[in-house]
Amino acid sequence: MRFVVLLLVGLLSAAPVAAQNRVVLVASKDSPIETLSSFEVRKIYLGITVFKDGRAVRALRNLTDQKLNDVFLQSVVGLSEERYERRLLTNVFKFGTARPEEYSNAALLARALQANPYAVTYLWVMDDNVPEGLKVLRVLWQEF
Amino acid sequence: MRKSRAYRRRCIRASVVCGLTMAVAILASLPIACFAQEPSGSSTPAPPSPDAHAGAQGTSSHAGHDGLGGVPGAHSQELLFFVSGKYTRLQGLETSVLEHTDFLPTVDIFYSRSAERFRMLAEYLVTDEEHDLERFQVGWQVSGSTRFWLGRFHQSATFWNTEHHHGQFLQTSINRPAIEEWEDLGGVLPSHTSGFLLEHQQELGEKAGLQLSFSGGLTGVLVPQQIEPYDLLNPENGHGQSMSLRAAFFPDFLGDDQIGITYAVHGLDIEPGVQLPATWNADVDKVDVTSIGLYAIWGWNQWRLSATADQVQSLPTGGLGGRRTTFVASYAQTEYRLDDKWTVFARVETTSGEEDYLELFPRYVRSQGLVGARWLIAPSHALSIELADGDLHGDRFHRIALQWSAVVP
Numbered sequence: 001m002r003f004v005v006l007l008l009v010g011l012l013s014a015a016p017v018a019a020q021n022r023v024v025l026v027a028s029k030d031s032p033i034e035t036l037s038s039f040e041v042r043k044i045y046l047g048i049t050v051f052k053d054g055r056a057v058r059a060l061r062n063l064t065d066q067k068l069n070d071v072f073l074q075s076v077v078g079l080s081e082e083r084y085e086r087r088l089l090t091n092v093f094k095f096g097t098a099r100p101e102e103y104s105n106a107a108l109l110a111r112a113l114q115a116n117p118y119a120v121t122y123l124w125v126m127d128d129n130v131p132e133g134l135k136v137l138r139v140l141w142q143e144f
Numbered sequence: 145m146r147k148s149r150a151y152r153r154r155c156i157r158a159s160v161v162c163g164l165t166m167a168v169a170i171l172a173s174l175p176i177a178c179f180a181q182e183p184s185g186s187s188t189p190a191p192p193s194p195d196a197h198a199g200a201q202g203t204s205s206h207a208g209h210d211g212l213g214g215v216p217g218a219h220s221q222e223l224l225f226f227v228s229g230k231y232t233r234l235q236g237l238e239t240s241v242l243e244h245t246d247f248l249p250t251v252d253i254f255y256s257r258s259a260e261r262f263r264m265l266a267e268y269l270v271t272d273e274e275h276d277l278e279r280f281q282v283g284w285q286v287s288g289s290t291r292f293w294l295g296r297f298h299q300s301a302t303f304w305n306t307e308h309h310h311g312q313f314l315q316t317s318i319n320r321p322a323i324e325e326w327e328d329l330g331g332v333l334p335s336h337t338s339g340f341l342l343e344h345q346q347e348l349g350e351k352a353g354l355q356l357s358f359s360g361g362l363t364g365v366l367v368p369q370q371i372e373p374y375d376l377l378n379p380e381n382g383h384g385q386s387m388s389l390r391a392a393f394f395p396d397f398l399g400d401d402q403i404g405i406t407y408a409v410h411g412l413d414i415e416p417g418v419q420l421p422a423t424w425n426a427d428v429d430k431v432d433v434t435s436i437g438l439y440a441i442w443g444w445n446q447w448r449l450s451a452t453a454d455q456v457q458s459l460p461t462g463g464l465g466g467r468r469t470t471f472v473a474s475y476a477q478t479e480y481r482l483d484d485k486w487t488v489f490a491r492v493e494t495t496s497g498e499e500d501y502l503e504l505f506p507r508y509v510r511s512q513g514l515v516g517a518r519w520l521i522a523p524s525h526a527l528s529i530e531l532a533d534g535d536l537h538g539d540r541f542h543r544i545a546l547q548w549s550a551v552v553p
Binding site for chain 2: 039042043046048049050051055056080082085086087089090092093094095096097098099101
């Protein structure tokens with residue numbers, strides 16, 4: 001388990017340096033989630049509950065790379081950072097749900113993914129080289 | 145002497161709220177990492193790296209998320225402080241008619257906790273004039289699209305109050321439209337209900353959606369010059385009944401744009417000592433208030449428009465009762481984002497129709513026009529200015545308001 005986490009940390013933090021051609025949605029390899037629609041992805045990242053197998057899917061924000069965050073917000077959520085933060089606040093205020101957890105530390109992000117099979121996040125991958133211990137649920141953005 | 149004591153008490157309260165506001169403001173300036181709690185077993189996180197490519201630096205944030213030492217994602221909580229300080233200067237009216245004070249510091253404390261299907265939220269407002277548990281709701285997420293709540297909440301038949309609640313930072317303008325005013329600040333419709341709330345969201349096709357909100361329960365009573373909200377902690381103060389509904393259509397289910405209808409029925413008991421309108425019989429002890437409204441929120445590029453029209457009907461009952469009367473209140477607010485920091489806005493409000501019911505509320509502004517600007521000085525801090533020209537029972541007034549508002553963390 002410790003080895004897998006260490007490997008994940010390395011891959012999560014190294015991925016953006018190598019090449020940045022795809023942004024994918026990932027979960028732990030043990031996750032029972034097979035896929036999420038783009039609509040469901042937008043929902044969970046806007047603080048709206050989505051259930052899979054009766055369990056709430058938890059969105060984790062990957063803030064280890066600014067460009068990754070920008071691409072994700074613009075292409076997937078469709079909002080600027082400022083509008084996104086305001087929308088999250090409004091939804092928290094209305095629905096009593098929590099905002100997606102933010103991680104700017106790859107080690108903590110890797111642990112969170114491993115600890116909860118219903119947690120998902122997004123990251124860069126190159127040439128389908130998915131970090132060990134993770135599985136891709138959906139391609140969110142692709143560089144042409 | 146009595147005035148002097150009351151003044152001193154107000155000064156003390158104002159000092160306490162100012163102190164609290166300043167403490168929260170100081171906390172706001174601390175790095176977010178101070179609030180973050182890491183999952184158990186991990187070492188002390190380093191501060192966020194300015195260079196993300198440097199790798200495993202930084203930490204997790206959004207304070208309180210799973211920061212209970214358990215499994216990440218098992219449960220979540222939020223603790224937010226909406227703080228603001230508002231300075232108001234009135235011309236043409238006695239200040240005490242519309243505002244009790246020139247400077248109003250406010251702290252709105254919001255806490256929520258969610259675990260799978262369980263939801264709980266509370267909102268506690270502290271100003272130098274009041275401190276109230278505004279919302280306390282316990283809910284169950286029946287499905288991904290349906291929630292059921294019990295507790296005290298903002299009644300469903302309003303867009304403004306269910307969108308911004310008491311968070312001054314969330315609304316662009318400083319003052320809310322008169323028809324949306326809180327009941328204990330002179331608003332003519334009850335804002336709070338203690339009972340049940342059912343919320344449902346339905347996707348329509350690939351993108352559109354429908355949102356329904358239905359609530360019912362106990363509400364406030366009419367006392368001199370205002371509606372006194374039902375106090376869960378002091379239930380012997382009396383209560384009325386309320387039922388409200390809002391249905392909204394969203395062209396983009398996850399977007400802001402929406403058009404909707406609202407409907408509410410309130411039965412308000414009238415406390416002794418209330419100066420009844422001349423057209424009502426002296427033995428009237430209750431009034432039934434029905435409102436039906438239309439609203440739209442729409443954005444085009446940098447523009448955003450919110451508009452509402454409510455028809456309010458009142459029927460005094462008890463004894464010989466009185467005649468049924470109707471008035472219509474409407475407003476339209478437009479906002480234009482100059483850039484990421486600056487937004488300018490303008491609003492017109494008007495009320496027309498029979499005055500009988502409105503005579504019970506001397507602070508209700510019949511018509512008003514205002515312009516203003518909001519400057520987002522930091523992601524969670526804003527400065528706003530607002531200039532208004534209004535009409536209160538035929539008396540014209542001018543008002544300038546300045547506000548700093550923020551949300552922490």
